[in-house]
Amino acid sequence: MKNFLLLVLVCFSFAGFAQCNLDLALTSNKTEYLDNSGTVQRTVDENSTIEIIKKQVLINPGNNGNIMTANITAATCEWPTAYKEGKSVIKADFNDPSGETRHVTMTIEGKDGKTTFTMEIAEMPDRVIRVTIDSFKEKK
DSSP states (O other): OHHHHHHHHHHHHHHHHHGGGSOEEEEEEEEEEEOTTSOEEEEEEEEEEEEEETTEEEEEGGGSSOOEEEEEEEEEEEEEETTTEEEEEEEEEEEOTTSOEEEEEEEEEEETTEEEEEEEETTOTTOEEEEEOSEEEEOO
């Protein structure tokens, strides 16, 4: 019986860790812009996608075709319950159209059945972007 329980625990732990190495596609239908105290300043109803693939993050805000690409510099990932409870933190660099590099911290967090994606830009400390994730799927 102990061996069976250990096997079940290992399988669940592996399932929670497994999505950390997968390419993901996240979708959202609302973007919130917050100040640095967490107060919502503005809300935009828009369908957006966020793809996390290998060493890049691709963000298509409003699915308007203007894809923002970031190169991942560091990442941590811990999902005890795959896609439902856990957290990933991604550090990345965006090159904006003017050629400036923006250093960002992106956090995907699942808590109480709700998954959110937040992005903080080091060069713009007074602005935080948050989206509620509608779907969280493996990208194949």
